[in-house]
Amino acid sequence: MTRQRFSSVWDAISDTPQEAENMKARAVLMRAINDRLDEFDWSQSTAGANLGLTQPRVSDLRRGKLGKFSLDALMDIAKKVGLTVELKITVDEKCGA
Template sequence: MSNQRFASVWDAIEDTPEEAENMKLRSVLMTALKNHITRTEMSQAQAAKLLGVTQPRVSDLMRGKINLFALDALVNMATAAGLHIEMRVLEAA
């Protein structure tokens, strides 16, 4: 077994660097949405109405089912929730 080290769990489990970066962004957005819903004490039904999705979709979000969410869908949901998204692009190390 190798003692290889990774900067992120996504770097370790995804097949390509592109997939890993996509998963990193998706996980950040999902965490922000989950925290917003929890912090504002919204019910899943209220969150669904705000985000423009169904309650089962919010349940999937709250359970961390990342494979069910595309990056653009998460951006739309975060914007609907009133969250501001900033992105930085850096040269690879």
């Protein structure tokens, strides 16, 4: 059995490089949102009321349930907690296109 090396856990668990990049972006965004929620010290019900989410949805966010949130949904939540997202695009030299 040979061992594979991956750049990140997302690369290891994703079926495609595209899925891995999406998961990486969602994870970074979710972490930043949770950091802001920690700063606000809101209860889950208060966070839900302020963000237009149900308490169970806030619970999923706080527990890092990445698969339950699209990148679009996380972008919307980020804006509501005062975060601005900057996108950095680089060329992947390994891409054969």
